[in-house]
Amino acid sequence: xxxxxxxxxxxxxxxxxxxxxxxxxxxxxxxxxxxxxxxxxxxxxxxxxxxxxxxxxxxxxxxxxxxxxxxxxxxxxxxxxxxxxxxxxxxxxxxxxxxxxxxxxxxxxxxxxxxxxxxxxxxxxxxxxxxxxxxxxxxxxxxxxxxxxxxxxxxxxxxxxxxxxxxxxxxxxxxxxxxxxxxxxxxxxxxxx
Amino acid sequence: xxxxxxxxxxxxxxxxxxxxxxxxxxxxxxxxxxxxxxxxxxxxxxxxxxxxxxxxxxxxxxxxxxxxxxxxxxxxxxxxxxxxxxxxxxxxxxxxxxxxxxxxxxxxxxxxxxxxxxxxxxxxxxxxxxxxxxxxxxxxxxxxxxxxxxxxxxxxxxxxxxxxxxxxxxxxxxxxxxxxxxxxxxxxxxx
Numbered sequence: 001x002x003x004x005x006x007x008x009x010x011x012x013x014x015x016x017x018x019x020x021x022x023x024x025x026x027x028x029x030x031x032x033x034x035x036x037x038x039x040x041x042x043x044x045x046x047x048x049x050x051x052x053x054x055x056x057x058x059x060x061x062x063x064x065x066x067x068x069x070x071x072x073x074x075x076x077x078x079x080x081x082x083x084x085x086x087x088x089x090x091x092x093x094x095x096x097x098x099x100x101x102x103x104x105x106x107x108x109x110x111x112x113x114x115x116x117x118x119x120x121x122x123x124x125x126x127x128x129x130x131x132x133x134x135x136x137x138x139x140x141x142x143x144x145x146x147x148x149x150x151x152x153x154x155x156x157x158x159x160x161x162x163x164x165x166x167x168x169x170x171x172x173x174x175x176x177x178x179x180x181x182x183x184x185x186x187x188x189x190x191x192x193x
Numbered sequence: 194x195x196x197x198x199x200x201x202x203x204x205x206x207x208x209x210x211x212x213x214x215x216x217x218x219x220x221x222x223x224x225x226x227x228x229x230x231x232x233x234x235x236x237x238x239x240x241x242x243x244x245x246x247x248x249x250x251x252x253x254x255x256x257x258x259x260x261x262x263x264x265x266x267x268x269x270x271x272x273x274x275x276x277x278x279x280x281x282x283x284x285x286x287x288x289x290x291x292x293x294x295x296x297x298x299x300x301x302x303x304x305x306x307x308x309x310x311x312x313x314x315x316x317x318x319x320x321x322x323x324x325x326x327x328x329x330x331x332x333x334x335x336x337x338x339x340x341x342x343x344x345x346x347x348x349x350x351x352x353x354x355x356x357x358x359x360x361x362x363x364x365x366x367x368x369x370x371x372x373x374x375x376x377x378x379x380x381x382x383x384x
Contacts, residue, residue, distance in 0.1 A: 032320055058211070060196055060197065061197055061207060062197065062207050062211075063197045063198060063199040063200070063203045063204050063207055064196070064199050065199040065204060066199070066204045066207060066208050069208060070207065070208060070211050073208075073211050073212055073215050074211065074215065076215075077215040077218055077219055080219055080222075081218070081219070081222045084222050084223060084226040084230070085222070085226060087226065087230050087233070088226040088229035088230045088233060089229060089233075091233040091234075091237060095315075168322065171320045172319065172320065
């Protein structure tokens, strides 16, 4: 597998949300608008790249029996860094994403890539894998967020194009499940053609 | 390089080292971001104050004082002065009677108690329903009203306030928070 394939596999073929269905908690919770979805995706992508790189560097030094706790410490450190940086430089976005940033620690896609990919591959491929996966995650969250925002609030990227209310259920939790379900079904249908 | 064996010694050493390095990095980032975070919080507060009171020349944050609300709590009052004359008070008020979590508002009053403007600092109400409290359609009905003769109650409770459709609890909580701000300001007197 060359590096280009390694990078692009995160977008459709092994997309964390659409194919692996990992990391659904933040997906369902933060995609109430396109901006929130993208913000969450980018934060997760940053953590993925960082943790994948460091895990790949240390993979041989970490004894097998303590690899999971070690990975968790590495991931948690990166998440805290993102948390502090966002609080300092993008307070508005931090406000809306709130508690979901610390929750990136338990996002299974991050630990999943560390365990399944980064611990067995070179530093460069791991970083590219993290970037591809992270951007694929961002893309899925952005599309889902835009879809829910259009139907639910009648706006996209905070630009209103209809007055009055949208279909409220799409902003609420049930709408997240409905939208994600149809999104996954559609992508699988197209992919299997 | 060969894989490190999972002996007790190796495990202790590697975990200790990883934790040490991680905490050093975190300490560094924390120090680096501490000032910008404080600045961001202060700016947020000042811009909220600016939205709810007329133009001022002092620094309301430095002249902040607390006044009791009469129900065992006290609120932060930010006096806005133009020269030496007080042009308004911004009150950081809150309530826990919302639909979910705390609602925190910045309410601006003229010295006689008339509401100038209100802005929502923090709320976790239902998206698309209770969150509409931050929109002008709802909160602008409080503008230029004096809670002394304008009862802060929704129509369901016999008051004049138009509640948000399907979010009566949130609307009620909003009124309650404003009422608390008014109580604090009036009971605290004119300082």
